[in-house]
Amino acid sequence: MKNTAQTDAGKVAFLFSGQGSQYAGMLRPLVDAFAPARDAMERIDVVLRRLDLPTFEQIAWGGGDALGSDVWLTQLSLLCADLIVYCSLESLQIAPDCVAGHSYGEFPALVAAGAWDFETAVKATRARCGVIEACCEARGRMLSIAAPGAIVEQLRHETNEPIYLANRNAPNQTVVGGESGAVLRFQANLTARRIATQLLPVPRPYHTPLMRSVERELASVLESIVVAEPRTPILSSVTNRFVTLPEEIRENLVVQITRPVDYVDLIEQLADEGVRIFVEVGPRRILTGLHRKILRGREAVAVGCDDRHGPGLQRLIAVRTLLETRGFFNRPRRHRTVDIFASPTPAYMPPGR
Template sequence: MFAIFFPGQGAQFRGMGADVFGRYPGMTRFACDLLGYDLVSRCRDNQDDVLSRTECTQPALFTVNALHTFEREHREGPPADYCLGHSLGEYNALLAAGVFDFETGLRLVKKRGELMAATSVGGMSAVMNTPAPRLLDVLREDGVEGVDVAAYNTDAQVVIAGSDSVLRAAHASLKARGIRFAPLRVGAAFHSRHMEPVRSEFESFLKEFTFAEPRTTVISNVTGRPYGRGAIPEMLSRQLVEPVQWADSIRYLLSLGNEIEYEEIGGKSLLRMMKSIVKTGNQDAPIKSGV
């Protein structure tokens, strides 16, 4: 069994795409024209830290991940049985599975990034070595309200989201209790109640497109299970406001009981998460690094 992982926001870095832009000049020009700016120079120079801006980060990452995916296909890498993407990366998983073409995917993430950036409410923090139920109990005991769990990354790491004031209170509580945390460099409280104002607009935008059924099984961030038939628009709109169920997605993959080979497009962070889940969960399914 072979699985391919696609990273999301946070995986961007200055110089990304330099190894593939030149090999795919037509697609690169098309992306620049559709986006209305020189994506290559933004990725190369990252002037004024533009890659940290959500409206730029998301289409840039999607494009670079897509070009790396096409590169992989051209070198005839092992065909995937499962595709999994973390948050934005799920769009690359759906692209790889044939749900939509490159143009459609880029239009979707461009709109998604613009809408998410427009909220500009709050932020997110990763919290280590505290299971989500215990974490929420701790915050409740300390009188901190309004925190949402935005991602269940591993058994040892969850991500919380909230308004700036709520996160300040949460940080004070965690610091006082000796719980490790790290604020994330994101523009707002993604995958939380704070995305509700843009959810309906994105839902309407999704209705303008037609989606094919996946040719390869794609695991949904929302459910941690394969996409059901006809579920693409619903899952993508829900993904804005619901937590990323990455740990459950990996546990589902491991529950299939076969030896797993895996590869991450453009990074190693998701592979490290998988290894952490395997280690802490005492999973029986053997795993092997991909090509």
């Protein structure tokens, strides 16, 4: 009998979630129910112990109070969580044609692309967080606003508050960052205008000029990190272009800290490149909601891999079923498998190494 599933599923993109997607107890049901997820966590823990760091369980399941407030533990937990989900998808023979990340999600995306391994990503994250924590000027908050960027920009000028556009997450969702007092005053002004807002569980005003003092030191500490050419295409959330040169990847990791993220444009570019299935890789399904808003009217689907209130394996089964019905498993194999624990062959070696 002829298979009625579509034979051309289009391209599949993995989108890696960033800071703000974390929650206490994340992925525990998946790890308990699915051996490949458990195996991935155990291999991750081996690396963390070798680096004298707490395990994923200790960070995400036992130290939930630090998630969202401690920059280092929050980003480390997300790096681990995103890659546990990635390994789980790989075990189901699901791999991407291209990858990208939202904000910090670019770090696990680089692992999935084969530009660096998990251990290198941990070291790069620790260096990044150390520089941020040491910078007294890099203080503030971030606010999500249910309004288009143009309207937020107009209101910002009207109120004359020293805040900055940080993220264009969806057609009607914009994020701003600034000093805490300015952000809270701006939020009160928007509330009086009946515009919905939400403070994000992020302790720094990322993607704003307030982080500029971090750039030079960050560039210096990242100089010791080995970067290889990606094996899987990766679309940078900094330039919204596919990157292949390690030097450009390194530069993007530095300027990312101050440059606004135009996530709407990133997703639209992927769709224009032929991506038809957008898989969120990581805890919760925040990006999936954004993808559906951005892709409205297009022939594309968005799906997430985690359900914090449901059985751990259920969402992965739903992802695999969706891909099967759209002919993903009927097409020629296009992807290259990436071992996230194997050091890639470096195309760029820092001086003195």
